[in-house]
Amino acid sequence: MMLLLLLLLLLLFLILHQPTSVLSSSQLSPFTQISTSMYVSSPGHEEKTHSHKNLVIALVVVTTSLAALILFCLFFRIYYTKYYSSKSTKKNVQTSGQDAERGVALAPFLSKFSSIKVVDKKGCVPIIDYKQIEKGTNNFKESNILGEGGFGCVYKARLDDNLVVAVKKLHCEKSQYAEKEFENEVDLLSKIQHPNIISLLGCSSHEDTKFLVYELMQNGSLETQLHGPSRGSALTWHMRMKIALDTARGLKYLHEHCCPPVIHRDLKSSNILLDASFSAKVSDFGLAIIDGSQNKININLSGTLGYVAPEYILDGKLTDKSDVYAFGVVLLELLLGRKPVEKLAPLQCQSIVTWAMPQLTDRSKLPNIVDPVIKDTMDLKHLYQVAAVAVLCVQPEPSYRPLITDVLHSLIPLVPVELGGTLRVSQMTQQLFFPIDPCTQ
Ligand SMILES: Nc1ncnc2c1ncn2[C@@H]1O[C@H](COP(=O)(O)OP(=O)(O)OP(=O)(O)O)[C@@H](O)[C@H]1O
C-alpha cells in the first residue's frame, strides 16, 4: 500500500515537472505563455509530441494505479467485514453452545462416569454399579440422608472421582407405584434437559430396591427452606421471585418445548430444589405424564393435598392448567411463608388458597399477611402484582388461569438482572430494600 502511494507521488512529481504541464493555458503566467509560444515556434516540435506521449502514459499509469488502489481498498474492506462477521457468528454459536451445555447439565457429570462403574444403560441413562452406591452413601448411613419421601430416603453419596450426588432409594416391595414411578422418571428425565429441571445422572437396582442418581442440590428443597428450621430467612424477596421465575421457566419448557408436552402433575415446594446459588430446578417426574396421550384416561388420581387443582379432584380433568394451579400455590407459599395446608385442629385443615383469597385482593390487608421474614422489604407495586398473578393461577375455573408462559412474562420484570430477570435495582432501592441478614432474625 505504502509502495503504491510512493509510486503515485513519484509519477505526479514527474508530471508536474514536464515542460508542458497539465495546467490550463488560462492558469499560466504571461511569462510561461511566452515560453510556450517560444516552444511552438521552436524547431523542437517532435520534443513536444514526445512530452505529450509521456503525459498520456503518465495519466494512464496514474488512473490505473488509482483504480488498483480503490479496488484494493474495496477488497480489503469486504474481506475485513466478512472476517469479522464470521468471527461474531462463531461467537454466537459458541454462546448458544454454552447455553446448551448449561441445559445439558448432564454432560460434565457423564464425562466423569467414564471412571465410575457404569454397568449398562437404561435407555440413555447409565446404570451405576450398586456397590458404588452402597459405598458412596456409607452403606446408607443416617447422616447421609438429605430428605425423606413417600417411597424412601434421599442420600448424599460420594461416588468415585469425588463426584457428589443425591441418591433416591425407592423401596419397590412396599408399593407397586414405586416401580412405576421409577420407570416413568427414568423414561421422561432421560429425554428432558433444561437448566431448571433436575438432571438424572444414572440409576441402579438391587433386589427389590431401585435407585435414582441425581445432581446434588446443595440448598435442598424450597419446602425445607420455607418451612424448615430457618423458616425462609435465607430467602429475600428477590430470591423468592427468582425461585418463582426459575420454576415457571422449567414448567414452560415442559408445557411448550417438549414434544409432546409434559404435565408434571406433582409440582410442590418439596419438588422444587435449590442449588448452591439458589437457582431452582423442578424435580420428581414419577407422576408426570405426556399431555394428550391415551394413558391419561387410566391414570390414578394422584398428587399432593393442597396443590391439586379442583377440576382434577372433581372430574379427573388433567391439563397444563393443573400445573399452573400448583404453581399458584407455590407462589402463595413464597409470598406468605405458610404451608399449603395448615392444621387448625386434629381434624380440621385449612388450605392456603381459601385462607388467603379474600386478603390477596384487598390492597390494605395484603401487606399484613406477607411472610414476616420479608415484610416491608419489597416494592408494594411488585407485591400487588405477584399477588394478582397468584390469584389468577389458583382460579377454580381452569380456563381463567393464565398459561405458564404468561406467568413467566409477568415475573421477569420483577427479578433483578443479576438473578435472571430484567429489573435494574438502583443503589438507592438496594439500600431501601436491603437483603435480610439471617443472623438478625
Ligand atoms: N437432588 C437432590 N439434592 C438434594 N436434596 C434432594 C435431592 N432430591 C431430593 N432431595 C431432598 O430429599 C427430600 C425427599 O425427596 P423425595 O422426592 O423423595 O420426596 P418428597 O418430594 O419430599 O415427597 P414425595 O415422596 O411426596 O414426592 C426432598 O424434599 C429434598 O429435601
Ligand SMILES: [Mg+2]
Ligand atoms: Mg420430591
